[in-house]
Amino acid sequence: MSGKVVLYYFNGRGKMESIRWLLAVAGVEFEEVYLTTREQYQKLVDDGALMFNQVPMVEMDGMKLIQSKAILNYIAGKYNLYGKNIKERVMIDMYSEGARDMMDMILILPFTPADKKQSQLDKIEKKAKENSLPAYEKALAHSQYLVGNELSCADVHLLEMTLMLEELFPTILSTFPKIQEFQKRMKAIPAISKFLQPGSQRKPPADEVYIKTVMTVLSHLFI
The missing domain is CATH 1.20.1050.10 (Glutathione S-transferase Yfyf (Class Pi); Chain A, domain 2)
Structure with a gap:
């Protein structure tokens, strides 16, 4: 596993968007692997990367993190965005x-x-x-x-x-x-101003392509 932060999710907002926001505000560069097929998702499951067979998943600091709240709390704690006490x-x-x-x-x-x-x-x-x-x-x-x-x-x-x-x-x-x-x-905060600019890793509202992809990849959740 490399030292880079890598996000595994769909090319859209969903549960990953708040994680993108927090990483951007913390000044952390990250890469993304977009899930587009059921086979990609199943490989993550078969490899044991998803503790509860759920995404989002974030590779960070030598760990494969899942559960969005846990991921957000980890990032906030690491980058001094989680209070003093x-x-x-x-x-x-x-x-x-x-x-x-x-x-x-x-x-x-x-x-x-x-x-x-x-x-x-x-x-x-x-x-x-x-x-x-x-x-x-x-x-x-x-x-x-x-x-x-x-x-x-x-x-x-x-x-x-x-x-x-x-x-x-x-x-x-x-x-x-x-x-x-x-x-x-x-x-006005520079990191936020940058994240709000066109071409950033911020995602737009869901469109039909995103909806179809999610329902295809996570078909078991929509039966």
Whole structure:
């Protein structure tokens, strides 16, 4: 196994996108192996690379890491994006989980049957406006960052989440001025500014090719 960080996933967002974000913010270069066939995935399983037969999988520091939360926590801890003590970490985890709950709702949208998509969109918008965004607006009322007055993985997840929400609902942040200010500060961070530029390793919203590939490679999950 080389010393390079290698990501094994599809050529799309999914569970890997938050990992890409965190590596980019940490200034870590990474390569990607895109799964396009069932045989590629099965080889990873047969080789014992996937502890629970799941992707994403990240080769890093001589390990084959799976389970997205574990991977994110490892990266955050290694690159000083996980607070100074256990109390800060639990707060970071709470804010991070809140953002991931919201993003998970968005990530399943492309796989939602057409006749149920509007209902799912309504649920996303309602949860964002009534629960998620007010909590983050309150947290940012007296601090530039969510926890400990310094950048953490929770801030990175919040930025990713709000950008995803704006793709669906362009004016959704109009009544959340603190989050708007937060977005501007975060986008000014050089590593984030670079990641937001065209041609970066950031992925676009799911398209039909991505959806078909995922369903083909992970066919056992869609039976």
